[in-house]
Amino acid sequence: MERKFCNKPFFIGIACLIIGLWTSPYFILGEDAHMRIHDNLDSNIAWYKVLKESGQLFAPGDAPIGQIINGELKRNAFYTEFYAMIALFMVFPPVIAYGLSQLITRLLAFIGMYLLLKDFIVKDERAWFIQIGTALTFSLIPYWPSGMLSILGMPLALWAFLHIRAGKAKWFHYLILTGLPFLSSFVLGFFYFLTAMGVVWLIDAIRTRKWNVRFLLAIVYMTGIYLLMDHRLVTSMLLPHEPTNRDVFYESKNSLAATFKLILKNYIFAHNQDRSVHDKLILPFSLLCLVYVIWKKRWKEEKLFLFLHFFHLALSAWYAFWFYEGWQPLKERVGILNSFNFSRFHYFSPVVVYALFALSLKILADAVRSWPFLGGERTERLGKAAAAGLILAQFLILVPYNEQIYYRHSPSFKQFYAEKQFQEIKAYIGKPAEDYRAASIGIHPAIAQYNGFYTLDTYNNIYPLSYKLEFRKIIERELAKDKTIRDYFDHWGGRCYIFTAELGKHYMFSKRSERVIKDLDLNTEQFKKMGGEYILSAVPILNAEENGLALEKVFEDDDSWWRIYLYRVNG
Incomplete structure (x- = not known):
């Protein structure tokens, strides 16, 4: 024995x-189930779903992925x-x-x-x-x-x-x-x-x-x-x-x-x-x-x-x-x-x-x-x-x-991607996703991408510098307020996010968070010029009107980690 x-x-x-x-x-x-967020849920897993639904799996390297950054992201980025x-x-x-x-x-x-x-x-x-x-x-x-x-x-x-x-x-x-x-x-x-x-x-x-x-x-x-x-x-x-x-x-x-x-x-x-x-x-x-x-x-x-x-x-x-x-x-x-x-x-x-x-x-x-x-x-x-x-x-x-x-204290897969909640947001907007562009504040844009939104923001290793410079105009006044996020965006830029000086390099504000943005200063004209119409924010923006933003609705769901404030750009 x-x-x-x-x-x-x-x-x-x-x-x-x-x-x-x-x-x-x-x-x-x-x-x-719980799993790693950094370089995983916040990027790769959403990429796989976007690639699958894009129909570009076998496409040439320069074929555009239309759902991300106005098609400026190409197939060879995946x-x-x-x-x-x-x-x-x-x-x-x-x-x-x-x-x-x-x-x-x-x-x-x-x-x-x-x-x-x-x-x-x-x-x-x-x-x-x-x-x-x-x-x-x-x-x-x-x-x-x-x-x-x-x-x-x-x-x-x-x-x-x-x-x-x-x-x-x-x-x-x-x-x-x-x-x-x-x-x-x-x-x-x-x-x-x-x-x-x-x-x-x-x-x-x-x-x-x-x-x-x-x-x-x-x-x-x-x-x-x-x-x-x-x-x-x-x-x-x-x-x-x-x-x-x-x-x-x-x-x-x-x-x-x-x-x-x-x-x-x-x-x-x-x-x-x-x-x-x-x-x-x-x-x-x-x-x-x-x-x-x-x-x-x-x-x-x-x-x-x-x-x-x-x-x-x-x-x-x-x-x-x-x-x-x-x-x-x-x-x-x-x-x-x-x-x-x-x-x-x-x-x-x-x-x-x-x-x-x-x-x-x-x-x-x-x-x-x-x-x-x-x-x-x-x-x-x-x-x-x-x-x-x-x-x-x-x-x-x-x-x-x-x-x-x-990762037991982090969101589960279901809580992170919050599919039911984001489908409710899409239903509220009531237009085909390809007809408008969205961006996120305080949460990873991968969540919106996973749920089929067409986003101006993204996390990708390689995309055109010209797009980065155009996107920078949206957040240039916020970057000017804070050296950390300015260096992070200018000297890398893999995270092409709407950074704010008040939130810094943080993009995981749950529905339990009490954070607010008091003094946002975005170039919403540039946002509209690039096709932006909606902002999905994980925190309330107190001076939204000064930025030409109107709060449409607040979305909550028991299975979601987030509370989403849906803002629409005026005009």
């Missing part, structure tokens, strides 16, 4: 069951139709599609990390429980949902590439390189991974004076699939195009002192798109193991462990220095440095952190096993128990990061 319940296949099954339970609330709760996330949202209801993406991503993340640890990181067969436990905790980190395997798929890709590099590849290793591009983003993940693989190939070639042709061709092959899939993006980058908001994306503003603070912050806490939740246990534990390795002078035995510690710090330094003010003059002269975020090599961090965790657990188990005063079998069991205890502790640390727990 003991063998039956203490073997590797049994615990692999338990790990898969835990992943299933972790993702089950999406299927059980449906639209009552993901390729070959991306699995898009396919899921085209076929299934949004929450089910989201749940399936989570389940697929986490299962493949577990498998990939387990295989990588087993074959290349912790190869000791006695350490299978470390391999499984570390892979499970890696698969449960709070990754950026719309990225799918853009980050969490790196262990699986690395496992395949390392076998190809060693000349031991099988057909399924190439199948992985073929399939992963459909489950991940090139620009938001695998560009950086494949660049790193190219660097590894180059170092190998210099060191051994041999061209590892299979390895090189594998890198070219996977890159080629990504470029073919994302043909719109490639075409838009190669062909002449009008300036976009990315051309004035000035992000290198940090002083040297702020840069070193950012190194420390990223090293300890990571970036919000690749949070590995390593600050509470993994980082201090791995640093203790580093002290032990140095004390015991195990330089040769733990070369990989030492390299990964250095690499983790180097990734944070690279990320932080990308925002150092000294870079900005060069970025302004070299366009791609300004429009493409090369700081994102930090996407490697979760893989590095959990590889360090596995190696640290192995160092602990080996250290305990070497204790002479307990005896062989007892030290073996004690070493396993200590490692298992830390794996369990990391799992318990991760539990509160499950979206249903972490």
